[in-house]
Amino acid sequence: MSQTVPVALTPETSRELITRFKSRLKSGGEALRSAYEAHPLTEPILKGRSRLVDGVLVDIWKEFGIPASASLVAVGGYGREELFPFSDVDLLFLLDTEPDHDLSERLTQMIGLLWDVGLDIGHSVRTIDECIEEAGLDVTVMTNLLEARLIGGNTLLFERFSDQLRGALNVAQFFKAKRLEQEQRYTRHNETPYSLEPNCKESPGGLRDLQIIGWISRAAGFGTHWRDLASHGLVTAEEATELRDLERFLQHARIRLHHIAGRREDRLLFDHQEKLAHRFGFEANEHRRASEVFMQEYYRTAKKVTQLNTILLQNFWAEFFPNRYPAAININERFQCVRELLDVRDEGVFDRHPSALLECFLILQQRSELKGMTARTLRALWRGRKLINAEFRHDPANRALFLRLLQQKRGVVQEMRRMNQYGILSFYLPAWRRIVGQMQHDLFHVYTVDQHIMQVLRNVRRFMVSEHAHEYPLLTRLATSFEKPWLIYIAALFHDIAKGRGGDHSKLGMKDAREFCSAHGLDETDTALVEWLVEHHLSMSNVAQKQDMSDLDVIRRFGDLVKTERRLTALYILTHADIRGTSPKVWNGWKGKLLEDLFFATQRLLRGATPHQALGMPLRQDDARNLLRYYGLRPGTEDKLWAQLDTVYFMRHDAEEVAWHARMLYYRVESDVPVVKARPTHGDEGLQVMVYMKDQKDIFVRLCGFFARLGFTIADAKIHTTRHGYALDSFLLLDPGQETHYRDVINLLEHDLTERLSDPDSPIDQPASGRLSREVKHFPISPGVTIEPDERGQHYIMSVTAADRPGLLFGVAETLASNGINLHTAKIATLGERVEDTFLISGPNLTQDTQVLKIETELLEKLAI
Template sequence: MSESAPILSPDTTRALITRYKTRLKTGGEALREAYEARPLTDPILKGRSHLVDAVLADLWQDFQLPAGASLVAVGGYGREELFPCSDVDLLFLLDSEADADLEERLAQMIGLIWDIGLDIGHSVRTVAECLDEAGRDVTVMTNLLEARFIHGNRQLYDAFETDLRGLLNPGQFFKAKRLEQEQRYTRHNETPYSLEPNCKESPGGLRDLQLIGWISRAAGFGTHWRDLARHSLITDEEATELRELERFLQHVRIRLHHLTGRREDRLLFDHQEKLARKFGYDATETRRASEVFMQEYYRTAKKVTQLNTILLQNFGVEFFPNRYPAAININERFQCVRELLDVRDEGVFDRHPSALLECFLLLEQRSELKGMTARTLRALWRGRKLINAEFRQNPTNRALFLRLLQQRRGVVHELRRMNQYGILSFYLPAWRRIVGQMQHDLFHVYTVDQHILQVLRNVRRFMVAEHAHEYPLLTRICTGFEKPWLIYIAALFHDIAKGRGGDHSKLGMKDARDFCEAHGLEEPDTALVVWLVEHHLSMSNVAQKQDLSDLEVIQRFATLVGNERYLNALYILSHADIRGTSPKVWNGWKGKLLEDLYFATQRLLRGATPQQALGTPIRQEDARNLLRYYGLRPGTEDTLWDQLDTVYFLRHDAEDIAWHARMLYFRVETGEPIVKARLSHVGEGLQVMVYMKDQKDLFMRLCGFFSRLGFSIADAKIHTTRHGYALDSFVLLDPGQELHYRDLINLLEHDLTERLATHAPVDRPAGGRLSREVKHFPITPEVSIRPDERGQHHIMSVTAADRPGLLFGVAETLVHYGINLHTAKIATLGERVEDTFLISGPGLSQDAQVLKIESDLLEKLAV
């Protein structure tokens, strides 16, 4: 390699860049046109690989690289699957260390490859270096496993390939790749059902199929799905299905690249509707075209994960055949093999269809079983179609299904498995319609079936003593609840009618009643399940949108639930349901609202007086005890409390009442604003108290200040004392979860006090960017102002897409019209806000004025 050759001149380099850039562009456009005329995956993927091969081979000649080197395609490029905007992985393979001349040539060639528009990943290594890296890093081994010769020294490449094969340990490679998949699943939240999945990396994506291909290559089983069938690792039918699944995912990725013009593998909301049209999907009466398309994507991803599981188990048996003891018989239908449930023979389900449910019951009952063997999964998948109307009407099968819900362990795990392998869809026909169905309400982040299973998981978690520290009250209620499996049934059916059009709660009631009656539940149990499905949203709506200090609100809710059994069941289901929508939607503050409503209703149902039901005397007594604990003498609080009415004590808990008293008892008549902040005692976030002489634009000022700091207001209690002071309380959250709350307390107290004391100009929040979700699934804003039942105040309800400064805009409008704000109930559900305000003002008695206020608010809320 010591021979010298001239480096290309600048003019020659520019000419080469123009020539090859044009060639790649022209070739790429021709491939795209051919694909759009006749969408086939092989011609475009192999076509781009061959186009790049030819360009790189010519460049190799242009740079007169030495005879002792080879140009090798690796990774996806190596297996001739080059997507329209994928990077090009290259290995420059050398027979010995590069000298200065070769290093310079390679550097210039690599730079020119970038200049002509190829996004490359490259390495320059000798054979020995390749083998050393591959031995230490499974990722490098994987890349090299798919190596393909392009140009240069063929003998060098052949020797490299032989040496690499000798280095490879298929069993160790298999274990490393399986571990790698587990880590990838964890990175992508272990589910294929994210609303914006990555079609390459997410579970059920192309990477799951590629992993099977890598292991197959490593073991010498071949490079095509049919090769796996020939080795009896899958059936011919499964090989055909795998190829169809692979083609669908390839089409998705190809069209994503064409649509975005870059290497984009995420099915973002921005792209889903356009992709749906490319695939020929149309909107229905109840669903967007994107929802129809995404349901097909999720079903594909689900099948990919099924077949991936089967193949990985089969590979495990091939690589480690003698690791486990002989089979242990369980009964005449099943045995235990390597800690896995195995059918005694593959015709078991044909002869005993009830075994399709029995196998899941055995997994729940026998803790030594860690899953199912591949042949059991395959037989299960084939046998699922035996679950027909006759099967569903069989009393034995109905009893088996109920027993599945009544076990002490494994309930959610096995229901997930039943969903994964299609058993749940066949046993509950209504379930089939919600598998993979998206929910574009901007606060659910799961498909309907996955949300329901998540709710079940939450309910189940309340039943397990090991998790009692998370939600002690709920665990205590659950463990004392007779027949907790009834709540599982309600959870299964609470959203099962989503997407049908109409009220899903009402439609789901019928499905739930039919199920309960068919499965022989007693009438009281059936009534409870049906009622829970009908009213599964009632408790969260009351807690988040109504005034829990209003006795009439509590009385209406107590009348709705009727007794403690219904109250306990609804509290459990409501808590689990909200937590099962999205990590963003749940917070400690919402949990406290549900808990407050639960206890107030419970006291009323137990015969408490109205004041006792709302807990006013209890709160005052508890607050006094806290003040004594902090060392304040009896009566210290009276100066402040004499200025506070009953409404104040109804709207604040004992912790807050005591905190306010400790901060204010010695300065009730202060002339300066007082601002105090602390970490919330009910969960994440900050509690902020503002006390000062009242002024009409105070709420607007505070909203502007908090918004400028990046906080969202989770709750606001606006109170005016008898002597004209504002005592306002807020719960603030950081939507981005980026703030360190403790570090901000002193800053917030100092800056807000200074701004209020100096009558600084109102902070006007900067207009923030709308989330992509809101852009693609907009919410039509709604404003309603109506008198309350007593006629003393008005209730203003606002529904809109969340955005920075929204609450400030509402407050500014109220100030403009001279409206007094008494309390604000803030409910943020993902990207949607549903806020309720208790207001008063002389203009609210005039219909024309109310209409004007509503119109102005709608204009501000429009996005």
């Protein structure tokens, strides 16, 4: 290598170069942005920034006098001239031999200067042999180098590099590696395009899914444009046009994200969604924000990208491994089996036999050896979906076929998901089309409406499969013995189908369900069940999570609503599946127990028990006594404590809790010091805490402050005062961060809380002020407070709705205490970022409207902080 004198970068020279090139990049970037905003076209801004950076790099290359034997090469996205506003710039410094000291110095100074002028550089310095070796070891390196483009320097060296790289490339291995890479990427992003804040580059259905097609096409020599794939018969001309349109939408999203954030940002964060929507021209309507309208368009785009990605990868597989599998096996006159995949015998099958659009899914359910569909079947299905019109939907044979899909022993969820993925469900159920990709920004559901329904269907189906009986034994027993379980599948499909229309989605969905059942020939009894389930799919969770189930009237009213055990069983199954299908964070064992308790109480009532018997009152004390005998306590040990407890206590606590309290307190009924005991709940999902002490002012406020300071949220609270003036309070605590090992904190909690309660003059713990989450900031929840007398007029029910945050319950308790209000029970329902809490309260001030208004006003001020 020829020797050259390193450029001498004095501080003055360096500052001059930095100022000059930084200004050039800034002014050039601003001009590109202005041009884009005036005429939003993706190619001019992406290629324009690539050429802007090209010019700067070539000039800097010259400034440093890099030898003519070296080449400056753009790789990756920069190599294909797709440089987004704040994307990094991937460079290869290609050398003919190992660099000497002088060249290493020049390259080091040059790279430093590139960073200083504002370019986010990703770089490598390699010879051709090193490039080939690294590409053979790492498919990511091979991918980057495949898109190499010469910017400046030695042309012959670059051509030699390109020829050797092409010779080292094994297309079939490259295809396998890229497909595996995509599977791993999907796993990292939870295998769904439908997250609340998707990454428009990396998430399934994002730009990367299109780029992987381009890389494989380039590697196989099929070309670098979508129309090239069409010319090779891998897609149709229509699909090539659609791929380009999808790519443009995602490119616009990424360009605008970079502009809005002022930096490289590929996630569609809540912070940016509303601005993005307006940049795309979406506006709010009567029922939805502009961001929700935009996100629905994004999800639909992502869905189409995954569809076409699947078809193309299968086409590539057939191209690269043509003779790997045995000949086709005929299934019937329309379908055959090829490589364990369902294949149409010719691509005109659906045109001649439109009902085959449903039949193909039934065959997949009935033949377990089939693992999916061939690419040409998917392509024919995609084209044929528009044959599902009013005439198709009214055909009795097609209606019978659709019902058979729901009545199969296997594959119900998988094929419904496949039908949703390829648009068949949207054409067969027109109401479904409106919920595809529809986000629910209630911060409770983390899935789009259609994906949530699929989760609920999956949960219901799981109860029907004996292999999963260990998960929820009771539900499996009920589900497997339920006559016509497919009726619950129909209810699951329709329970949220009217979301986003405005009005009560349960009532609107009920009408859709009734029309479906009537059209598909269900008898009046079955139709009435499905219709009722859709109308009342929220009723059981509302009662279990928000009402006092120790109240006889609550159980009686719910029993009057349900009327039959068949309805109760179906609603219990659907409700459990629905709550678990909203978000992985929403479900817990405590909610499961609430539903189970309500189910058994109502079941006993429907079987002829009195309300007292339905709540287990005659048996509860007997069961508790049996448990005490099991633990070795003599008969009568519990009598002294129980003499101080009234009927309400036994109604609000189950036998196991009653026995636990008696074991802890039978010898301390007149204790002068507080008794604090804690234990993990079943399954270690939370912590049960019992506090027993002489009643005094502000106990509940003190307890709320203490628990909040430790970072716990109170999921349930039962407040009781004994006949002899002792407070016996029970709490269920949860760690919202799910990081606590509950057994590890029991001793500390018992010691510290006992010490705190023993000194009535100690200051009340003040919870740390909690910040609202990003989600709540962008989708605020208006606080609400209502105080109304209960039906018997003895107590009042206070309902509170607000955005969740640490210390929220403390603020409520503090306000109640300062107004002389007694708290009897607290039912805490946390739904994602939203809390809907219900309190049973009493106090002389509640009889005066002015005092109730004062309390409500004070609470709203606390909740609005």
